[in-house]
Every structure is written in structure tokens, then in C-alpha cells.
Amino acid sequence: MDTPRRKLRNLHMENVQNSSTPIRVPPSPMLKTLGHGTGVSVYRLDRSPRLGQIRSPWAVKRITQSMRVRKDTLFNARIVHEADILRKLKHPNIVGFRGVVTNDEGVNTLALEMCTTSLGSILEERHDEDLGPLPAKNTFKMIMDVALALDFLHNEARLLHGDLKSFNVLVKGEFEICKLCDFGVALPLDEQGEINFPKNPGLRYVGTSLWCAPEVIDDMDIIDSKADIFSFGLVIYETLALVPPHTLELDAALGEELDSSHDLSTETEKMQRKQLDFSADESKGGPVEMDEQTDNDMSTEVIDDDEEEEEEEEVDEDEDDTKENDIKENDISDFTLNNLHSAYGTRPPLPVAFQLSDDYNCIVELFYLCTNALSEDRPAAKTIWQCLENNAANVATGSD
Template identity: 90%
Template sequence: MDTPRRKLRNLHMENVQNSSTPINVPPSPMLKTLGHGTGIRVYRLDRSPRLGEIRSPWAVKRITQNMRVKKDTLFNERIVHEADILRKLKHPNIVGFRGVVTNDEGINTLALEMCTTSLGSILEERHDEDLGPLPAKNTYKMIMDVALALDFLHNEARLMHGDLKSFNVLVKGEFEICKLCDFGVSLPLDEHGEVNFLKNPGLRYVGTSLWCAPEVIDEVDVIDSKAEIFSFGLVIYETLALVPPHTLELDAALGEDMDNSHDLPTDTEKLQRKQLDFSSDERKNGLPTAMEEHTDNDMSHDDDDEEEEEEEEDDDTKENDISDFTLNNLHSAYGTRPPLPVAFQLSDDYNCIVELFYLCTNALSEDRPAAKTIWQCLENNAANVATGSD
């Protein structure tokens, strides 16, 4: 979708940082779908002008019609949980909270700052168009912005995002700024900067297994913010490989060549395009939501939404039933450092990016840099950051 390219302004949204913000959200059929995840849909809300002032659109998030029919309250409750978290997070690299409202049926709707697209969508498009890795200058910008957001979360807000991946990194304009979104499964960090699951048996790291650190996969009793740095390293990997972590080696294991198969998608392509969450049984009730935006000029209807959701469920059932071999290969790759693709020739502009990927995905958490170390390193070496090109 096209978004006016204009200088970002401080919107001074303090006046809407509370749950009583008056929001008039039309029924879902009157809104344009931006993206969807398990049990959740994200829509575009175009707000009417006020006193001659043109107001920017918002992204609104609510549970799907299918979840309403099933009366599944988990995802509806997570919207309130996410609102409670976002209300307290004021940082330029975290998506802005605009308000939350509950209708007469008890359905919660979360209103958020609107961004142009997600990093995941950008990488998907580059993959489909064979454009090669994300330009180095854009990757450096993403790394800097996400590192700043993580530093704020880990050290000031005392939170772990809990599901860091490319589709939860929003991009405004031509990488004017990047922002983290989707805080529905965030975890509190204690005074030691850790999450102790023995002391807090009610806490669970949900995440998405493809991006999880080895200590998360191994379900250790205590993790810290460095687990999130591993996920960050895999987001950096995505900018180089243009596919989710572990799917390239899975494709090689299957002996399939993606370039020679266009009519019937390979198992790997299904994973790449749908961002399926093949989580372990212990975390299968997680929320792999996505704030990615897909251009969709058609206005939907209630019946259409239900049919579309049923079709998506059928697709997911088929794709989740790919094969035991595929799933076993995926599970064995979780929590490891994926090899970089050999198809792309990376220039010297990418040297620091590749180095950060390796550092962030060290097997031992103590060998990974803190978010603050990452952004300070980039800031100190700003003069050496390449401009890059498409």
C-alpha cells in the first residue's frame, strides 16, 4: 500500500495512553484486513477528519470470527494483556498504543499506531522477486532501531518481548524508522534480568519455535534477555537469506530445488510464506501473531471473513500435516545457528551484519552481546556503515 513519505513527527499521544480512550471501531466487515495470525486479525481503521484536521489511520487488532464462534477466550484476553503492556511503553522504536475498547459482546479491540509494512513482508517480496539480501543500509537501520527497543525493554521496562521475528518488526516509509510490535506474550524480567520459571510456574515462553534460543527449546528453568538476542540474530539472518531460519537447510534435506518448482509449492515454501508455528507440544497454545500488512483493496463481509478463515484453517491443516520427516527436520534445527545461504555474494558492506549474526546466535547465552552493546557498537562505528544499494 502507498503511504505518504513525510518526516516523522512526535505525535504527543499522552492524552490517549489510558483505557478510557474513546474509540469508535466499525464491525470487521467494514474494515480492510492488513494481516492475521492464529486467532487474530489486524485491520486498517481510517479515522474521520476532525475540525478540518486529517488524522492518520490506525491499525486495530481483534480476535477472528472463528474464535468468537468457538468462544475461545485466550486470544481475546491477550489483547487486554498487550494493551496493559503497551500503555506503559513509550519509546520511538515500539509501536504506539492508541487505545483499547470492549464491545457489548465482550470482544476486545486494540488500536495501534499504523506503520507502512513489516520487515517480514519486505523480505518475502524481495525473495519472490529475486532481489537479493536487504540493502545493508536498511539492515543497519533495522538493527540499530530494534537494538534500541530491546535495550529499553530489557533494562528499563524489565520485559522480554517474547516473540521476536521479522513479522513483528514494523517499518515506516523507506526505513525511516523500525518499531517492535505484538507484545501479547511478553514476559516480565525480575531484578536479576531473568525469568525464573520455577519461582513463577504460571509463566511460559511462547514465542515461535523457528526463532527460539537453545535454552528456550531445552526448557531450562531460568532464562534471561540473552535468549531474545538469539532471536534477534535470526532476524538479522532473515535479512540475508530472505527466508525464515532453518527453512533453507530443510529444503536441502528434502532434496528439493525451490527455483525449479513453481506450480506446486514445496514444503519449505509453505513454511516461508505462511510463517507457520511448528511449536513443541508444551508451547502449542502460543500466539504467533503477525502485524504484517498485505495489500488488499477489497472490502470484506462477515460471511466472506468466515469463509476465508475456514479456508485458512483448511490450508493450515494441510500444511501442518506435511510429513513426519519434514517436522522432524524442523524440530532438530530449533535453537541452532542456521548456515548462511551460499547463493548470494555479499559485499564488504555486510561484514559487520554477518559478524553480528554470528555473535547473537552463539550457543551459550553469556557469549551473546547485550542489546545496548549492539547499538553502541553501531553508533561508534557509524562512519563505517555502508550506504548500500538495491
């Protein structure tokens, strides 16, 4: 599906935001689960036809039932914060905002543009099927699209994404277009393109440690947009290694052979993906301050008492997942975890199992440039997409 022209896209967004038609979101068990994050789940909402016209599905995001039972307000507040940000971001490479509703229990639900899948899911499948690195042409498309989104985010919206990783890059079709998502922990950049934490004590960086830049891991007082660029470099790494950054080192610490088909056990990988959040507390963890804002033109769907049984099933699943991950975490020694933590904020070595063709030379070069230790040595997002554009033009004309 082609991206609508900007004029049509903006008109569509105005219609969505100004529409008086209520958003009806059924209980979670009645929705198709698309994925899980820390404290939240994402579901597919198939909308019923209107006036004989088929309407595209939406992705809806809400806190998990276990978080509701615990009355944890942090992740619920992040959904409101993300909605407040997304309604202001209009860019073809940023996931579209569709609406936000709050039910009588105070649970927030965010409705978003639906994409086919995430880059992280694609890479997981390639890893499981031993298919090798993502094809170079798809990686170039992803890099171009995400760089365009970051350039807009850093220089026009004045925001730091703050949690860039493969699962926060959405893919439509066969890499027809890639879109950046998940702005729940985004931070405002000042006029200098920086975040000065001592001057803004209410602001906190809440990224996932495996993808964090060294200045974040070192708890620096001032960081800039290049923190996103380091994380972007690690997303590029994921397209080559097919596993999250630093988890190959975890394999080594566990005594597994790096060259025996680079296998990262499912249990260890799931544990790591669950663990990604608890280690963020080592840096600046916590919610971002936000302004209160309500959508008076949107109604909510109240979950009736007779649906409690279905909701209980979700509670049990969440609790089982939590117990399972706690066990897996305890099975890994403190020595191994310390080795993993010491790798945070560094450039992970590329896997030796893959033989990369010359098509990947530019991709590998970008990985190294984006993961330079010093932020000033990393390229800006604009530099990245401009270089790719120039290279594409040179290839098309046969120039060197």
C-alpha cells in the same frame, strides 16, 4: 515522516489515553486487512476527519472470527495483556498504543500506531522478486532501531519480548524508522534480568519455535534477556536469506536444490508460517498471567444482526485457511518435520546463492554473535547499538 520529539510524543500519548472521545471500530469485513497472525488479524482503520483536520490511520488488532466461533479466550486475553504492556511503553522504536475496546460480545480490539509495513512483508517481496538480500544500509537501520528498543525493554521496562521475528518489526516509509510490535506474550524480567520459571509457575514462554533460543527449546528453568538476542540474530539472518530460519533446511529435507535460486515453495512456506505456533507447545506454551484492567473512558461498537452476513464471509475464509493448512501439514512426512524440529535453537547456515559485498561483513558478524549457543556469549542489546553508533562515527571521521 520524522519521529516527534519526546516531549511532544508524550503529550500526544497523554491526549490519546485521557481522551473521552470513544473509539469506533467497524466490523472486520469493512476494514482493510493488513496481515494475519496465529489467532488474530490486523486491519487498517481509516479515521474520519475531525474539525476539518485529517487524522492518521490506525492499525487495529482483534481475534479472528473463527476463534470467536470456537469461543477461544486465549488470544482474546493476550490482546488485553498486550494493551496493558503497551500503554506503559513509551519509546520511539516501540509501536505506539492508541487504545483498547471491548464490544458486547467480549471481543477485544487493540488500536495501534500505523506503520507502512512489516520487515517480514518486505523480505517476502524481495524473495518473490528474487532481489537478493536487504540492502546493507536498511539492515543497519533495522538493527540499530530494534537494538535500541530491546535495550529499553530489557533494562528499563524489565521485559522479555518473547516472540521476536521479522513480522514483529514494523517499518515506516523507506526505513525512516523501525518499531518493535506484538507484546502479547511478553514476560517480566526480575532484578537479575532473568525469568525463573520454577519460582513463577504462572509464567510461560510462548515464542515461535523457528526463532527460539536453544535454552528455550531445551526447556531451561531459568532464561534471561539473551533469549531475545538469539531471536534477533535470526531476524538478521532473515535479511540475508529472505526466508524464515531453518526453512532452507526444510527445502533440503524435501529434496530441493539449495542453489537453484533458493526457492521455498509458497505452499511450504505458508504451511511453515502456520505451523510456527503448534510447535511452541514443545517448550513452555500458554498465556501470561496479567492484572485485570479496563478502560472506562472508551466505548465499543456493537455489530448489528444485519451485519452477520458479512461476518459469515470471514468465518468461511478462516475455516478454508485452516483446512488448507491442515492438508499441507499432513503432506509433509514425519521424518521431514523431525529434521526441522531438530534444527530449532541452532544457528542456520547462510544461503550459498548470494554473494555478499564487504558492506555486509558487520551484519554477518552480528548474526554469528547473536546466535551463539551460550547466552553469555551473546552481546547485550546496548552493546549492539553502541558498536553500530561507534562504527558510524568512525566512518564519518575516516577513522579505522
